[in-house]
Every structure is written in C-alpha cells, then in structure tokens.
Amino acid sequence: MAVSITVPDEYGYVVCVLFLAYAAFFFLAEMVVYARKKFDVPYPTMYSEKSKQFNCYQRGHQNALESLPFFLVFTLLGGLQHPLVVSVAGVVWCVGRIVYALGYYSGDASKRAPGAILAFLALVAIFGCSVSLALHMLDIL
Numbered sequence: 001m002a003v004s005i006t007v008p009d010e011y012g013y014v015v016c017v018l019f020l021a022y023a024a025f026f027f028l029a030e031m032v033v034y035a036r037k038k039f040d041v042p043y044p045t046m047y048s049e050k051s052k053q054f055n056c057y058q059r060g061h062q063n064a065l066e067s068l069p070f071f072l073v074f075t076l077l078g079g080l081q082h083p084l085v086v087s088v089a090g091v092v093w094c095v096g097r098i099v100y101a102l103g104y105y106s107g108d109a110s111k112r113a114p115g116a117i118l119a120f121l122a123l124v125a126i127f128g129c130s131v132s133l134a135l136h137m138l139d140i141l
Helices: 011-038 052-081 083-105 109-137
Strands: none
Touching (some): 011 052, 011 083, 052 083, 052 109, 083 109
C-alpha cells in the first residue's frame, strides 16, 4: 500500500523553528568561545582540568548537541502531521536549551533543571507527533 504525504500549508512554521534552533545553537557555540577566552582554555582542549566553570559552558553546549539529531528528525516528521503543535513545541525546546545552558553557566549544575524540564517535555510532544504520523501512515489511527 502506497502512502501519499501532503505537506501542510503550516509546514513553513516548522521550517522557521529550524532557523530558531540554528540561532540557539549559534548562541551556545559563541558562549563556549567566550568561556574559552575568559577561562583561558585553548583549542582543541574539550574540558579543563582547572576550570569547572568552563566545563559547565562546554557541557551546556554538548548536552544540547546530544539531543539535536532527535529534535531535527522528529520535528521534520511530526510537523507533517501536526505542524502547529510541533512548531510551538519546537520553540519551547529551543528556549529550554538556552535556559538549561544559562542555568549550567552559573556553576551550580542543579540550576539546569528548569531548562531540562522544558526541553524534555517539548521533545516528548514532538516525538508524540511523529508517532501520530507513523500510526496515520500505517492506517492505525
């Protein structure tokens, strides 16, 4: 059985969320560059043995990168079935990644929690939209 997929008119919002994600990741990368200068951690050193604060900047960025592939795939797929839900959740995910990193930058790792919760809940919603697409394609829903 062949399945036809029509890209919904609102899919442009999904694409815009990807631009926002790029901006968020550019910000996170620039913050690591700033931290390298501030804490005197030269390239290619990934983590500092002397500066826990630098490591917090680096981990804020690294943690976001670790979840990026899932975010991208599920956003592009889930947006085909639920473009507005995915778009709103995508904005929340981007904000959550920034809030997470800013909390981490404080040097107190427990301050990551609000951003982690936002990003996690948003990603669960986006994942759910991808599951919905799959179930519709399989004619289960």
